[in-house]
Every structure is written in C-alpha cells, then in structure tokens.
Amino acid sequence: MEDPDKKTEVVLLACGSFNPITNMHLRLFELAKDYFDETGKYKVIKGIISPVSDAYKKKGLISADHRVTMAKLATKNSDWVEVDDWESSQSEWVETVKVLRYHHQKLLSSDPTNSLQNALPLTKPGRKRKQEPNRHDPIKKKNQSPDIKSTPQIKLLCGSDVLESFGIPNLWKLEDITEIVQNHGLVCISRAGSNVQKFIYESDVLWRHKNNIHLVEEWITNDISSTRIRRALRRGQSIRYLVPDVVLAYIKKNNLYNPESEDKNAGVVLAPLQKYASDSKN
Ligand SMILES: Nc1ncnc2c1ncn2[C@@H]1O[C@H](COP(=O)(O)OP(=O)(O)OP(=O)(O)O)[C@@H](O)[C@H]1O
Numbered sequence: 001m002e003d004p005d006k007k008t009e010v011v012l013l014a015c016g017s018f019n020p021i022t023n024m025h026l027r028l029f030e031l032a033k034d035y036f037d038e039t040g041k042y043k044v045i046k047g048i049i050s051p052v053s054d055a056y057k058k059k060g061l062i063s064a065d066h067r068v069t070m071a072k073l074a075t076k077n078s079d080w081v082e083v084d085d086w087e088s089s090q091s092e093w094v095e096t097v098k099v100l101r102y103h104h105q106k107l108l109s110s111d112p113t114n115s116l117q118n119a120l121p122l123t124k125p126g127r128k129r130k131q132e133p134n135r136h137d138p139i140k141k142k143n144q145s146p147d148i149k150s151t152p153q154i155k156l157l158c159g160s161d162v163l164e165s166f167g168i169p170n171l172w173k174l175e176d177i178t179e180i181v182q183n184h185g186l187v188c189i190s191r192a193g194s195n196v197q198k199f200i201y202e203s204d205v206l207w208r209h210k211n212n213i214h215l216v217e218e219w220i221t222n223d224i225s226s227t228r229i230r231r232a233l234r235r236g237q238s239i240r241y242l243v244p245d246v247v248l249a250y251i252k253k254n255n256l257y258n259p260e261s262e263d264k265n266a267g268v269v270l271a272p273l274q275k276y277a278s279d280s281k282n
Pocket residue numbers: 014015016017018019022024025028157158159160161162189190191192222223224225226227228
C-alpha cells in the first residue's frame with residue numbers, strides 16, 4: 001500500500017476547438033492548478049491543450065494547423081502547459097475518452113519505471129473491481145521524491161458548458177462519460193449561466209462518481225468565448241487583452257476570421273451527432 005499522505009501527480013488535459021485560443025483557456029489551467037495545490041493532496045505536473053481535428057465539423061472551425069499554431073504561440077511562455085497535435089492531426093474525429101486514453105498511455109510509456117503490465121488498458125467501466133482513478137500497481141520509482149505517489153492521473157479539464165453537454169442527446173455515449181469520471185476524473189471550471197451542482201445531482205452516473213469530479217469556482221468571472229472573439233473580429237472590433245498579443249498578431253497577419261470562415265461547415269452535422277445518431281438507428 002502506498003502512503004495515503006503522498007501527493008498524487010496530476011496531468012490536466014483540455015479538449016476543445018480553441019478557435020481561437022483565448023486568455024480564458026489559459027486561465028482554466030491556472031485555476032485548476034491553484035485548486036489542486038490548495039488540496040495539499042495533488043501536484044499538477046503538466047497541462048495539455050488538445051485542439052480538436054477539422055473532422056469535428058463545427059461551424060466556423062478554421063484549419064487545425066492555424067488553431068494549433070495559435071495555441072503554441074499562446075503557451076510559449078508557460079513552463080507547464082503545452083499543446084499536443086495528436087488529436088488535431090487525426091483524419092477522423094476522435095472521442096474525448098480516446099484522447100484521454102492516448103495521453104494516459106503516453107504518460108505510462110514515457111515513464112521508464114513502468115513495466116509493460118502497467119500499460120494495459122484500465123478496467124472497463126461496469127466491471128466489478130473497484131478502482132482508484134488511473135490506478136495501476138504501484139512501482140516504486142528510483143530517484144522519486146518520497147512524498148509523491150508513483151503513477152500520475154490524467155484528468156479532463158473543461159468549462160461547465162462541456163459538463164452540461166453530457167446531457168445533450170446523441171452527443172456523448174454513456175459508457176464514455178462513465179469511463180471519464182470513473183477511470184480518469186474531471187475538473188470543471190464554472191462558467192456564467194451554469195448550474196453544475198444541480199446537473200450532477202440529476203445524473204446517476206455523475207452522482208456516483210462525484211468524488212472524482214472537481215468543481216472549481218471562478219470568482220474573477222470573465223465570460224470570454226471564442227465565439228465572441230470571432231464575432232468581434234468580423235465586426236472590426238478590438239480583441240486586445242482578450243487573447244495573447246502574439247495570437248492577435250497571427251490572426252491579423254493571416255486574416256483568419258471573416259464572414260467566409262464563419263460559414264465553414266454551415267449546415268453540416270457535428271461529427272459526434274452524426275456518429276451517434278446513425279448508431280441509434282442501427
Ligand atoms: N470563459 C470560460 N469559462 C470557463 N470555461 C471556458 C471558458 N471559455 C472556454 N472554456 C472551456 O474551454 C474548453 C475549450 O472550449 P472551446 O474551444 O469551445 O472555447 P469556447 O470559448 O467555449 O468557444 P466557442 O464559443 O466557440 O464554443 C471547454 O472546456 C470550455 O468549456
């Protein structure tokens with residue numbers, strides 16, 4: 001048994017369009033890190049931004065190349081948040097749970113102290129064995145600080161609108177939601193107009209795993225959204241101080257957002273809705 005007083009290392013993964021990345025996206029990471037630090041039980045070691053691929057087909061979604069470049073520019077001064085382009089470079093849209101699995105496996109395989117046996121998939125949801133999130137048989141790391149537990153956990157970082165989107169028909173599979181909250185964990189930052197506590201109360205699966213759902217209240221509210229940024233740009237209004245200056249310069253230089261770009265994927269059904277609506281017909 002590992003010492004329960006040891007800190008658990010946490011990697012935060014944020015999935016989304018980042019169309020474009022805003023200061024608020026960057027703030028999500030800072031807020032979540034403060035929250036975990038204050039618990040005294042966790043140590044956040046890394047943040048990962050994973051822009052969705054073009055195959056997501058969201059209206060107004062500009063090319064992943066540009067979205068990834070902007071996210072990289074925005075994080076170049078952060079010593080703990082980075083951008084990963086694995087998801088964005090997939091030709092098909094990838095379910096968020098698979099992105100979590102991918103990064104979890106990557107963490108395990110980059111850790112030389114983890115044996116192959118440790119890289120086996122996590123217990124499938126619904127199986128009997130009760131497990132701690134991201135649990136693997138502990139292997140003592142050489143050179144590891146004695147107050148750190150051996151295996152990092154990877155948690156999905158999102159705003160409350162994403163959590164509430166779990167309730168939209170044909171958008172998320174119940175088994176995916178279960179795997180996210182049971183095996184990995186969720187960190188949710190409050191967003192204007194949401195009532196996440198009530199949402200969790202009304203969902204059996206979320207209620208069952210509420211200990212693995214971390215709700216972080218943003219007291220210094222700022223409801224920046226990419227949609228509002230794109231709207232301001234189309235209207236020729238300033239977005240300075242809402243996105244990093246380097247991102248603003250990149251948008252201007254490449255004339256990224258305009259009425260034509262906003263029309264991309266107009267009338268196209270969002271990839272998950274397409275996928276699950278056809279599943280439910282079969
Ligand atoms: N102001 C905010 N407060 C809390 N969470 C936010 C905020 N802005 C974005 N997020 C979160 O960041 C993640 C990525 O979001 P996304 O790329 O959709 O940005 P967005 O600003 O919501 O864009 P859009 O308006 O196009 O939906 C999501 O989990 C979303 O909930």
